[in-house]
Amino acid sequence: MEAPAPAPHSPAETPLPGVTAEFTVTSPEQMQELGRRLAKLLRAGDLVMLNGELGAGKTTLTRGLGEGLGVRGAVTSPTFVIARVHPSLGGGPPLVHADAYRLSGGLDEMEDLDLDVSLPDSVVVVEWGEGKVEELADDRLHVIIHRAVGDTTDEVRHVTLRGLGHRWAAVDLAVLSA
Numbered sequence: 001m002e003a004p005a006p007a008p009h010s011p012a013e014t015p016l017p018g019v020t021a022e023f024t025v026t027s028p029e030q031m032q033e034l035g036r037r038l039a040k041l042l043r044a045g046d047l048v049m050l051n052g053e054l055g056a057g058k059t060t061l062t063r064g065l066g067e068g069l070g071v072r073g074a075v076t077s078p079t080f081v082i083a084r085v086h087p088s089l090g091g092g093p094p095l096v097h098a099d100a101y102r103l104s105g106g107l108d109e110m111e112d113l114d115l116d117v118s119l120p121d122s123v124v125v126v127e128w129g130e131g132k133v134e135e136l137a138d139d140r141l142h143v144i145i146h147r148a149v150g151d152t153t154d155e156v157r158h159v160t161l162r163g164l165g166h167r168w169a170a171v172d173l174a175v176l177s178a
């Protein structure tokens with residue numbers, strides 16, 4: 001008798017509870033537009049964690065967030081800088097854009113960035129922050145970007161937004177596609 005087939009590979013992360021919304025994005029421009037729209041829902045104190053493989057579009061989405069928030073300076077992929085503060089050009093909160101890719105440790109290593117100090121007055125967006133910055137806030141917006149498998153163009157991305165905690169409980173993420 002044959003051994004049973006192995007269970008399909010499941011990601012290490014357990015499903016998080018919370019409000020979710022899913023979008024299909026077909027170009028970098030659309031990803032940026034999603035960021036611009038998402039920015040309208042964000043306020044000081046929000047922690048946004050971006051999850052997705054290299055080149056998924058995390059920085060592209062953040063560029064749109066920066067535009068939507070009306071902050072100064074182009075959002076780029078930092079090569080040496082781990083976190084960059086983009087002050088608001090208006091009266092809104094600054095955008096703190098962190099990329100934890102090169103950080104191997106946990107929150108200890110992130111401590112130098114003082115994200116906990118920035119968070120109450122800023123929108124903090126972290127790429128590659130899984131397992132590193134969750135302790136900053138119980139209320140978090142997770143954005144998971146997947147490259148489409150088997151899609152005809154390589155510009156298709158599936159984006160899942162998952163809001164955790166009271167902050168996001170009553171937020172209708174579906175407005176982002178309207």
Ligand SMILES: Nc1ncnc2c1ncn2[C@@H]1O[C@H](COP(=O)(O)OP(=O)(O)OP(=O)(O)O)[C@@H](O)[C@H]1O
Pocket residue numbers: 025026027028029031052053054055056057058059060061077127154155156157
């Ligand atoms: N639908 C899409 N959304 C976002 N980016 C796309 C899309 N289709 C193609 N791209 C391209 O994929 C690349 C995404 O790069 P980006 O720097 O945003 O990714 P990243 O997730 O931040 O990567 P890294 O993990 O290296 O920081 C860009 O070159 C962009 O033009």
Ligand SMILES: [Mg+2]
Pocket residue numbers: 058059060077099127
């Ligand atoms: Mg990036």
